[in-house]
Amino acid sequence: MSVLIFVDQLDGHIKKASHEALTYGAKIAEQTGVTAEAVVVGAVTEDLAALGKHGVKKVYHVQHDNLKAFDSQVYTKVIAQVAEQSGAKVIVFSNNSSGKALAPRVAVRLKAGLVSGATALPDTANGFTVRKNVFSGKAFATVAITTDVKVISLNVNAYTILTGEGTAEVVPFTATVDAPTMKTIDSTKTSGKVALTEADVVVSAGRGLKGPENWKMVEELAEELGAALACSRPVADAHWRPHNEHVGQTGVAIAPNLYIAIGISGAIQHLAGVNRSKTIVVINKDAEAPFFKAADYGIVGDAFDIIPKITAAVKKVKGH
Amino acid sequence: MKILVCISKTPDTTAKIAFTDNNTKFAEAGVQWILNPYDEWYALVRAIELKEADASTTIHLVTVGGADADPIIRKALALGGDEAIRINTEPTESYLVAAQIAEVAKGYDLILLGKETIDYNGSAVGGMLAELLDAPYVTNATSLQIAGSTATIKREIEGGEETLETTLPLVVGCQKGMAEARIPNMRGIMAARTKPLKVVEANNVEAFTKYTEFQLPPAKAGVKLVSADNVEELVRLLHEEARVF
Numbered sequence: 001m002s003v004l005i006f007v008d009q010l011d012g013h014i015k016k017a018s019h020e021a022l023t024y025g026a027k028i029a030e031q032t033g034v035t036a037e038a039v040v041v042g043a044v045t046e047d048l049a050a051l052g053k054h055g056v057k058k059v060y061h062v063q064h065d066n067l068k069a070f071d072s073q074v075y076t077k078v079i080a081q082v083a084e085q086s087g088a089k090v091i092v093f094s095n096n097s098s099g100k101a102l103a104p105r106v107a108v109r110l111k112a113g114l115v116s117g118a119t120a121l122p123d124t125a126n127g128f129t130v131r132k133n134v135f136s137g138k139a140f141a142t143v144a145i146t147t148d149v150k151v152i153s154l155n156v157n158a159y160t161i162l163t164g165e166g167t168a169e170v171v172p173f174t175a176t177v178d179a180p181t182m183k184t185i186d187s188t189k190t191s192g193k194v195a196l197t198e199a200d201v202v203v204s205a206g207r208g209l210k211g212p213e214n215w216k217m218v219e220e221l222a223e224e225l226g227a228a229l230a231c232s233r234p235v236a237d238a239h240w241r242p243h244n245e246h247v248g249q250t251g252v253a254i255a256p257n258l259y260i261a262i263g264i265s266g267a268i269q270h271l272a273g274v275n276r277s278k279t280i281v282v283i284n285k286d287a288e289a290p291f292f293k294a295a296d297y298g299i300v301g302d303a304f305d306i307i308p309k310i311t312a313a314v315k316k317v318k319g320h
Numbered sequence: 321m322k323i324l325v326c327i328s329k330t331p332d333t334t335a336k337i338a339f340t341d342n343n344t345k346f347a348e349a350g351v352q353w354i355l356n357p358y359d360e361w362y363a364l365v366r367a368i369e370l371k372e373a374d375a376s377t378t379i380h381l382v383t384v385g386g387a388d389a390d391p392i393i394r395k396a397l398a399l400g401g402d403e404a405i406r407i408n409t410e411p412t413e414s415y416l417v418a419a420q421i422a423e424v425a426k427g428y429d430l431i432l433l434g435k436e437t438i439d440y441n442g443s444a445v446g447g448m449l450a451e452l453l454d455a456p457y458v459t460n461a462t463s464l465q466i467a468g469s470t471a472t473i474k475r476e477i478e479g480g481e482e483t484l485e486t487t488l489p490l491v492v493g494c495q496k497g498m499a500e501a502r503i504p505n506m507r508g509i510m511a512a513r514t515k516p517l518k519v520v521e522a523n524n525v526e527a528f529t530k531y532t533e534f535q536l537p538p539a540k541a542g543v544k545l546v547s548a549d550n551v552e553e554l555v556r557l558l559h560e561e562a563r564v565f
């Protein structure tokens with residue numbers, strides 16, 4: 001019996017979210033007294049044996065010409081074959097772009113109950129219950145999975161990566177692979193160096209910035225912090241910033257360690273996408289802005305004056 | 321082309337989130353219900369746009385829910401769509417919903433859903449439905465073009481976007497970018513009253529999960545304000561106290 005973790009990769013690089021999922025899955029294995037195993041689909045440039053440092057004992061590696069493009073229908077059948085071989089009782093995905101397509105499919109294929117967006121380890125003392133975010137971060141729910149096999153997708157940034165000693169045995173896995181129906185015809189990077197949903201630090205600005213021409217100072221602060229950029233919805237709607245930077249109830253939901261909100265009022269729909277951030281800093285000239293109620297730190301003042309000063313102070317702390 | 325759009329109802333985005341019955345149920349008293357924004361703005365409107373480009377297209381809407389979902393499905397019909405089906409059972413979890421929809425979803429070329437509901441944040445029904453129908457599935461889709469039986473789709477991935485090509489029939493989970501939000505006009509609202517809304521009884525489907533308890537997050541300790549004249553102090557706090565960079 002095992003806990004099987006799906007390791008997600010992009011262009012051969014294992015995503016940060018997968019290291020979280022590996023740590024999380026290995027902990028569930030430890031808790032339930034079974035082994036942790038992982039599955040990697042497609043060619044990777046990284047050393048898979050090294051994934052053992054998160055506690056997985058075995059890595060099944062499936063490679064096939066038909067697996068070059070991400071195709072949830074084809075991948076699902078492959079993962080189900082590995083799950084069967086591994087004797088998986090729990091299968092863990094990241095609740096990211098790949099996991100959202102795969103976890104529900106794999107769950108149906110294995111007649112397993114799914115909890116998506118888990119935020120903590122399952123409680124296995126009495127049945128099997130998992131805590132997840134609901135109402136866009138405004139509440140938590142405890143969900144019981146009643147099937148024999150269970151599928152969990154773990155929220156990005158919800159579980160701290162642990163790195164210890166250990167190497168995993170890497171096992172090539174020969175699967176029956178269908179011909180894909182998906183063809184990738186183009187792929188573009190839309191954001192800066194740091195992907196918004198994976199970022200530790202996010203710098204975000206709203207209508208208080210007055211116009212797109214003023215984003216340079218926001219970008220400079222983000223650059224200094226190694227942060228991803230985000231914005232409120234009206235900013236994306238007005239095409240000041242690309243729509244993929246829009247965070248909130250109807251945009252991207254994020255949970256970074258640090259979220260800096262500049263010139264954003266803090267409407268409930270905006271908060272819904274960012275309230276899982278560990279530390280929230282609000283810069284707003286209006287002391288009554290609702291965002292201050294959700295903030296950990298704040299400055300009441302003019303963004304145009306304050307942003308360059310923050311950038312300078314961060315530079316100093318970092319010794320640049 | 322035959323399109324099926326999956327419609328769900330959710331509490332208004334500003335609704336107060338509270339629970340009753342020993343924290344086992346969402347407190348519905350006084351809550352305004354709306355069409356799930358992803359279903360309305362992106363899935364349904366994109367279907368309407370496709371029909372406007374090709375008049376031979378038909379759009380059916382489906383919802384899994386009790387009679388309390390009727391006003392929501394009528395509102396969806398006021399935006400567009402030819403007829404609606406309501407599968408009469410409480411939508412208690414994703415698998416149950418997907419399995420019910422799968423019963424009526426055969427024979428459509430395109431099935432559009434929202435990428436997730438804003439209440440239970442499952443992002444699961446689309447993938448489950450696709451697996452039940454053994455169809456290709458793309459979610460977090462920001463654009464969808466159809467030419468004959470070929471679909472070209474953009475989907476958002478971590479830090480980027482991918483353009484994919486696949487064939488119909490197809491299941492797509494829609495998000496921002498897919499279409500421009502619309503509001504229903506008077507003609508649509510009048511027409512919606514006479515559009516067919518078929519109620520079908522649900523099949524017996526076993527649920528795989530059960531919500532047992534809800535909790536509100538712990539209250540924040542309160543904001544620590546730093547003077548605008550002392551920006552360096554804020555940076556020091558973030559570095560030394562919160563240790564977030």
Ligand SMILES: Cc1cc2nc3c(=O)[nH]c(=O)nc-3n(C[C@H](O)[C@H](O)[C@H](O)COP(=O)(O)OP(=O)(O)OC[C@H]3O[C@@H](n4cnc5c(N)ncnc54)[C@H](O)[C@@H]3O)c2cc1C
Pocket residue numbers: 205206207208209231232233234235246247248249250251262263264265266267268269270273283284285286289301302303304333357
């Ligand atoms: C169904 C629905 C879904 C929605 N989904 C989302 C969503 O996903 N994400 C989202 O963001 N919004 C969403 N909204 C919109 C949301 O309700 C707010 O309208 C929006 O978040 C406001 O954006 P904002 O804070 O940038 O602008 P505003 O509300 O205009 O606030 C601008 C802020 O900047 C401050 N300011 C002005 N000048 C300065 C200055 N020089 N220095 C410092 N501060 C300054 C002002 O005091 C003010 O607080 C949604 C709305 C609805 C109805």
Ligand SMILES: Nc1ncnc2c1ncn2[C@@H]1O[C@H](COP(=O)(O)O)[C@@H](O)[C@H]1O
Pocket residue numbers: 326327328329356358359363382383384385411414417432433434435436437440441442443444445446
């Ligand atoms: N009760 C329901 N009836 C019909 N469609 C639904 C229902 N619940 C969810 N959906 C569809 O599935 C999508 C994803 O929902 P979920 O997986 O619950 O987050 C929604 O955006 C809807 O398009």
